[in-house]
Amino acid sequence: MNKKYKRIITLVAFAAFLSSLTGCAGLMQGKKAHKKSSVVEFLFPDRGDVKIKPATPHLTLPLKVGVAFVPESSRRYSKRSLSSKVQLDLLDKVAENFRKYEFIKNVAVIPSEYLRSRGGFDNLDQLKTMYDIDVMVLLSYDQIQYTDEGLVSLMYWTIVGAYIFNGEKNDTSTMIDAVVYDIKSRKMLFRAPGTSQVKGTATFVNLSEELRKDSIKGFNLAVPELLENLSTQLARFKTKIKERPEEVKVSYSSSYSGGGYFGGYFGGWFAGLFILLLGVASFYGRKPKS
Numbered sequence: 001m002n003k004k005y006k007r008i009i010t011l012v013a014f015a016a017f018l019s020s021l022t023g024c025a026g027l028m029q030g031k032k033a034h035k036k037s038s039v040v041e042f043l044f045p046d047r048g049d050v051k052i053k054p055a056t057p058h059l060t061l062p063l064k065v066g067v068a069f070v071p072e073s074s075r076r077y078s079k080r081s082l083s084s085k086v087q088l089d090l091l092d093k094v095a096e097n098f099r100k101y102e103f104i105k106n107v108a109v110i111p112s113e114y115l116r117s118r119g120g121f122d123n124l125d126q127l128k129t130m131y132d133i134d135v136m137v138l139l140s141y142d143q144i145q146y147t148d149e150g151l152v153s154l155m156y157w158t159i160v161g162a163y164i165f166n167g168e169k170n171d172t173s174t175m176i177d178a179v180v181y182d183i184k185s186r187k188m189l190f191r192a193p194g195t196s197q198v199k200g201t202a203t204f205v206n207l208s209e210e211l212r213k214d215s216i217k218g219f220n221l222a223v224p225e226l227l228e229n230l231s232t233q234l235a236r237f238k239t240k241i242k243e244r245p246e247e248v249k250v251s252y253s254s255s256y257s258g259g260g261y262f263g264g265y266f267g268g269w270f271a272g273l274f275i276l277l278l279g280v281a282s283f284y285g286r287k288p289k290s
Helices: 003-029 039-043 084-099 120-131 207-243 268-284
Strands: 032-036 058-061 063-069 104-109 135-146 152-157 162-167 172-182 187-198 249-252
Touching: 032 207, 039 120, 039 135, 058 063, 063 084, 063 120, 084 104, 084 135, 084 207, 120 135, 135 207, 172 207, 187 207
Parallel strands: 058 249, 063 104, 063 135
Antiparallel strands: 032 135, 135 172, 152 162, 172 187
């Protein structure tokens, strides 16, 4: 083989090498990791299901609450999911937020394995029996990590609409949505979102590890906003019950002593004590006949 052919072969090989590098760079540039779960897909797996008509909720205080993440959407998204440990950590934070209220009797943290994909309200009925709960807090999430150059637009669909965020290369945008349902009536009581955006600083060498860290950080940053919004929505819900009692009925168990906190009514034992004191005052207040 003469020098001319050797030179041609060398140039072709070098060109192929450069092409492979460009291809790898292009793949890294266009990489997108998408983690998603959806309350809409879980509760309404059949989009044509219009037979579910919510009834008027009847809440008996103190409430027994369950908290769980709905199963992750596996189709069209990255296989990388939110780990069970991270899920449980986030669920514990939400559960603790509910436990601080006196009208909550207990909060059960339910592993996502007990929720079937597209399980619907039938699945919630099973959990109601298994865990003896009245109200279910369903958490869903949507997280996108881009490694594209330039500005990107991120859209998250929730049960009541869409959220839109802007992001740049290696940014991690996260949304956690909490929807509170009365299981028996199939009625949504209220909902609250929490969002975060982590600016990426990953290099080509440590990209995978940094994206993993940014993913966890994104969820942890979104939770405080979620808890704050839950408290705000809960306060509005209590006002709604007081102003429009026909939309949500509230009663109190015989052992509940905090009824005055939720809706402006006395609890059972306090009302009894109040009546007893009135009776005693009336008896001793009578003047003896002359």
